[in-house]
Amino acid sequence: MTLRLLNTYGRKLQKFVPLKKNLVGMYTCGPTVWDYAHIGNFRTYVFQDVLRRYLKFKGYKVTQVTNITDVDDKTIRQSRETGVTLREYTKRYEEAYLADLAALNIERAEYYPRATEHIEQMVALANKLIRKGFGYEAEGSAYFDISKFKPYGRLSGARIRELKAGARVDSDEYGKDEARDFVLWKSWRPEDGDVFWETAIGKGRPGWHIECSAMSMKYLGSTFDIHSGGEDLIFPHHENEIAQSEAATGKRFVRFWLHSGMLLVAGRKMAKSSGNFFTLRDLLFKGHDPLAVRYLLMSAHYRAQLNFTEEALADAEKAVEALRGTWRRVKNVDTTNKQDNTQLRKLLSKEEREFERAMDDDLNTPRALAAVHRSARAVNRAMDQGEVSMKDAAAIPMFFSHLDKVLGILGEQMKTQELPEEAERLIRERDQARATKDWATADRLRKELLAMGIVVEDTPAGTVWKRKSQ
Numbered sequence: 410m411t412l413r414l415l416n417t418y419g420r421k422l423q424k425f426v427p428l429k430k431n432l433v434g435m436y437t438c439g440p441t442v443w444d445y446a447h448i449g450n451f452r453t454y455v456f457q458d459v460l461r462r463y464l465k466f467k468g469y470k471v472t473q474v475t476n477i478t479d480v481d482d483k484t485i486r487q488s489r490e491t492g493v494t495l496r497e498y499t500k501r502y503e504e505a506y507l508a509d510l511a512a513l514n515i516e517r518a519e520y521y522p523r524a525t526e527h528i529e530q531m532v533a534l535a536n537k538l539i540r541k542g543f544g545y546e547a548e549g550s551a552y553f554d555i556s557k558f559k560p561y562g563r564l565s566g567a568r569i570r571e572l573k574a575g576a577r578v579d580s581d582e583y584g585k586d587e588a589r590d591f592v593l594w595k596s597w598r599p600e601d602g603d604v605f606w607e608t609a610i611g612k613g614r615p616g617w618h619i620e621c622s623a624m625s626m627k628y629l630g631s632t633f634d635i636h637s638g639g640e641d642l643i644f645p646h647h648e649n650e651i652a653q654s655e656a657a658t659g660k661r662f663v664r665f666w667l668h669s670g671m672l673l674v675a676g677r678k679m680a681k682s683s684g685n686f687f688t689l690r691d692l693l694f695k696g697h698d699p700l701a702v703r704y705l706l707m708s709a710h711y712r713a714q715l716n717f718t719e720e721a722l723a724d725a726e727k728a729v730e731a732l733r734g735t736w737r738r739v740k741n742v743d744t745t746n747k748q749d750n751t752q753l754r755k756l757l758s759k760e761e762r763e764f765e766r767a768m769d770d771d772l773n774t775p776r777a778l779a780a781v782h783r784s785a786r787a788v789n790r791a792m793d794q795g796e797v798s799m800k801d802a803a804a805i806p807m808f809f810s811h812l813d814k815v816l817g818i819l820g821e822q823m824k825t826q827e828l829p830e831e832a833e834r835l836i837r838e839r840d841q842a843r844a845t846k847d848w849a850t851a852d853r854l855r856k857e858l859l860a861m862g863i864v865v866e867d868t869p870a871g872t873v874w875k876r877k878s879q
């Protein structure tokens with residue numbers, strides 16, 4: 410069975426075959442660590458994790474690179490306003506991001522390169538573009554001349570005819586009707602304070618787009634298999650990445666572009682002002698199970714729009730609990746029945762094939778989840794009727810674990826996961842607060858940990874912790 414994926418580049422369903430036999434190079438656009446990520450971001454991260462896990466399920470070895478954008482207008486402004494260095498400021502949100510990934514049972518990527526640690530590669534790329542005539546300097550900054558790159562706009566279908574030659578844009582994010590020369594390197598301005606690099610291209614800092622081109626090619630080579638992100642990144646971010654990379658190397662940059670759809674909250678676009686804006690912490694703080702959040706985020710096809718409501722989350726919680734219930738029940742089932750239930754075992758193999766067919770079809774998770782639920786119901790019926798032998802009872806958990814390698818919702822492998830660094834720090838701070846009888850601080854820290862999906866208990870032997878979903 411072959412995996413087919415819808416390539417945004419060309420908008421066609423294509424057979425996925427990696428460039429190098431059995432090795433997949435994948436770049437996933439990561440967070441700008443200026444604040445906590447919201448659940449719309451996590452929808453994309455869960456989709457990327459399911460993709461990663463499914464590639465491994467198919468037998469591929471995956472090298473995933475996720476950038477940490479730790480320098481941009483927002484991080485600079487916020488760090489200056491709060492009076493800390495840029496690194497101190499971004500470190501906190503980088504740790505929070507990694508802790509949130511762990512709570513959602515998202516596997517770690519192989520590399521998390523920070524933008525501030527790859528300035529050299531970005532400057533080299535910008536200089537190469539200038540040398541080759543694709544870039545030019547103006548007022549101390551460097552820009553990419555989109556009129557020189559003929560295929561510009563192919564990924565997004567942007568209305569390139571409307572472009573005015575030489576019109577420049579300095580900000581990293583801009584709308585589709587503003588397609589114009591974008592910034593590769595920004596010259597220093599007084600509001601940047603002490604955030605700048607003295608380089609061959611001048612004193613300043615990189616633009617956002619060049620980060621991803623420079624870091625993806627450093628870790629994955631000039632051409633790699635998969636690049637993905639939310640659909641809001643198609644233009645300008647990914648369009649600009651293609652232009653910079655292909656203009657510099659003369660080679661195709663990415664073979665498969667995959668984009669996830671928008672997340673609406675209660676039918677509307679998420680906005681802080683309309684009160685429907687959630688971080689993962691907000692949801693966990695209310696007592697929701699992080700793996701139910703994960704389930705809900707993968708319950709729609711990744712490219713479809715997903716409407717996030719509290720009712721849908723409650724349903725997801727029930728669905729996950731039902732699967733765990735079956736799982737627990739099988740482990741303790743009475744196996745006095747001597748005869749193996751061949752009918753059940755046949756049904757499970759059939760559903761396993763259906764699961765794989767669904768996932769092969771551009772990662773159709775709703776169809777794959779339906780196969781898992783049908784299997785669980787059949788297993789429950791067999792147990793109700795006492796038709797489960799010892800051999801069946803050993804095979805059934807293996808069936809569910811196998812599929813859960815892709816889904817990651819049973820919480821089974823989470824026991825072996827390490828505690829995120831941020832949680833470790835909070836536990837230490839809480840121990841100190843308890844030692845000085847500062848109960849208010851200890852309680853606040855307990856709640857913060859709970860919001861990360863970690864329950865702490867005080868025992869005579871010290872503090873112990875566990876994940877909320879277990």
Ligand SMILES: [Zn+2]
Binds near residue numbers: 438439476621646
């Ligand atoms: Zn990116």
